[in-house]
Amino acid sequence: MPTYDYLCQDCSKPFEVRASITEYSKGIMPKCPRCGSERSIRTFTSINVMTARRAGGGRPGGCAPTAGPGCCG
C-alpha cells in the first residue's frame, strides 16, 4: 500500500498517510496526528530526486561539465 506525504497547515507537522489507490482517488482527508486538524496539504518529497536523476543526461555521477573538482570524487 503506497504512502502519501502530507503537511499540516495548522501546526506544520509533516506526516505520512497510508491509503490504497482506490481510497486516494476517492479523496482522503487525513487528520494530523499532532493536532487532529484536517487542513493538510499533499507534499511531494520524492519528485526532486527523480527529476535530478533525469537532468544528469546519462553522465556518470550526474555532474555538470562545469562542476569543479571534488564533485565526482
Ligand SMILES: [Zn+2]
Ligand atoms: Zn497539526
